[in-house]
Amino acid sequence: MTVHGRVTLGVLVDSLGPDVVQVLSMPRGREILIGAPVIYDPEEPMKGLDGAVLLATGRPSAQMIARAGEAGVAVVVVKPGSCDATTLAEAAHAAGTALLAAASDLSWGQLYTLIDALLAVVAPATEQVGGASRAPDLFALANQVAVRVGGAVAIEDLAMRVLAYSTVEDQKIDELRREGILGRRVPEHPTNTGEYSAVLRADGAVWSYEPVEFYPRLAIAVRAHGEALGTIWAVQSETPLAADAADILADAALAAAPHLAKISLAADEARRRRDECLGRLLRGMGPARGLAASFGLLQDEPLTVVTIGPHTGPSDAFAATHAGDLLRTAYASYRMRAAAGAVDGHAYAIVAADSALPLLRKITGDTLDRVADRIGGRWRAGVSRTAPSLAALPAAARQADEALRALCGPFATTQVGGHAELAAALFLMEVDSSVRDTPAKYGEPLNLIADHDQRQGTHYLRTLRVWMAAHYDVPKAAETLSLHPNTLRYRLRRIGELIDLDDYDTRLVLGLQLRLRDIAANDRPDDRPAP
Template structure:
């Protein structure tokens, strides 16, 4: 038998030999008992040191810093070197082979390994309360019934300060009901609950079940996005990437915590699965519908007033067998329709093909005003799965308001071509909802650009360019808010175009701002800052003096001295200085 597990204790108890793997390779191989007592690789030492003990207390568990690298990135070196405290220069120049330590022991470490840290005396166990002290928690004759079913029948328990009581029992024995009574979530029918020195309502619970410790109202994607937001901007990863790191499909982002494991269990099984016990009440039986081994969907029996028939599993399996060819044809047809829509949308956006026919396929009249919307991530194109999902959100939102539209994804962005009925407030409301849901599902910051009103469908390629330009503005240093309308961004579009045209060009000799900057560097003046405040104040000397913390006459004197360096009476020179200072400010923000 081959046992594959993350739990070292299981291997120590049930396996004769253990092979420890890391980044696609074996680091150590030996009998399980000797591995537990005397590990021969630093990675194994780290794993054993991280095991919590039920026999002693410890201030903290020892973790292994860092994370597992991709196997392809460490083919020519020790895969564990970056996380190893014992590494030497040889570990970084070649991949260590498995070498024998004894006839039945092998390790891929070049050096003798330090033993695991002994934490036995880290901290003393909690002391019991004084002798004769009353119990911290006293439960006596506790009773609870549900109709005719007796859940608790005269339960007594006492817990003293410093004690830990383990409550065990088979399913249906009353463990959960007792816990709910202690937490105040259920009212006992009889008996008493006393908490010495406190209010029983202050008792709190630490859940071990993910379906209860995670918020059931949030999707998996939203929960992951919330956790990922705690990381710095450079280390933050989108939800889709986090799911892919643990081998889960992007579709899991839309599931709720209570459904994920249940759904995965059904898809893994070749036969019908009972999701939970007991079967006699509230049956929950499910089976995956498969075609040639591939799961196409699933059939669920989730409610029932009477027990299911003894052959319910066989009946459901026969139903899945009969449904498979129909579901396969349905999925094939749906995939075909999706590809056709995507192709038609792409042609409409590029202006390729007969506009009337393309518009008719989406219910868009060819000669009516139109608007193009582009939704994307602030840091660049999104993955196709994320862009496709955002496109589906756009399509659903527009359809909910009965707005005719062609929606999908194009080059890493969600795109919609919307009919004339889309007035501003409604369209912005739909887009705002899409941005919020995309952020919840995939993380990061999502923005949208909206084109100017277009005369007809033949202008869609120009509208796509306008919406993309508006998106670039709100994603960059000129951006204000999450949604940009091309017809409201004239100044920002001009500045963006100028900034991009001049950013990587060498400076011209004798241009105004460099002359002032050179003078500041040589003579210790502060003329660049003076100009910035003066221009920002609209050339109003009292306002600029207040910003510079100067008297107005002092500022006038400084401007007269500055006029000896450049001609401040030249209107063109003032315009050039204002533009240069604005672009310099934007460049500084972009670099940050």
């Protein structure tokens, strides 16, 4: 990490705004350049943190602040209530390190995402073009427009990601805008498609009054050479916007277009190259060591492949790309080295961790919830077995694919699953595929019982399901069936006149046939919970 960052400390503080961070100490002023954010684990050594924005979890001490200063950390961020702010501010001043206090209701992951996104969209602090300063960056532009129109402003790309937002004091925002800022993306809502389509179709600024429970917003599309690049939104709270707000937004759209075009082109190209390298690693093509090094992965360390996809239906390119971005940000926020992106329409990640690591499963599960919130639908994540080295990645990728296939099938109900624990589900899927179009699937012994039920009006199939699910425990099964145990024993003897229930193979085949029959009929037995 290098101190030669793109953003000054002053830009960071102003862009995040007083609702997100408060300055406790700034001994070297506002003009120092900052590097990338890091969620700091107190048990790890302070190495490679030159210029970092250190997000100090737990209860930071004055000694920790002093060590951060020695390591060249530019900014330390703490949470109020976790420490004595005065003592830490004095230590920060002595160490020459800035100290900020983050909002208590903001998670470290959210703050990491906000700072990471800021570094991506704000122009270099000292860059000049043709001897003249560049046009204002997107955050500065948002603030300028907010002052002129008299309402909070947000600038978004076509994926509804919040690229920049205003932080003008006393300008009110509603919960919709607050969630968008914290999550860096407009929250999912049934009206999103309609209102964004209306904005992108219009030649100028248009009003949006949906969702009705939030403030009205005036919005305009940002275009370059007729191609839509994003949108600008101004919130009207209790005070009406300026009379010429539509004209101001039109000017702002012209000013924002070069920035959004640059971001779009840079992001698309960087993402394309990253995804291409990721795909070559997963397929075992090309110089594996060099490809892995570009992601910060080592040749002979344990690696795990994770892939995520929708529970039902195919994954489209946009969804896969967005899911890959969320995976990469989530792992990075916990300092977990990973290569993540979209390959062949699916989101993948190669993580430098053991597949059984609980934190890996938790981060992945939390990411699925975020994907569902932003894109909709139910999502699943397949996890490979641990690959001992880069050479085993193609096999691990196949395992992750198989695990995801099992999770999206009828034999598994969890959100995140590993290849090892899904072995039974994968076996059942193979059996189902093998016998799907053969008479054996519904042949003897199953059809003997089914025919008897149909002819005589008995309920032998359900009886057998419950009895087998109870591991052949008659009293337990009888309780589920609301029968006396002796009544169930008599019923089983009658069934035994049709098939040999004492034969192990008969029980095994019958249980398998019942399971496949229930899945095919989409009729789960009463004793099994629905997913």
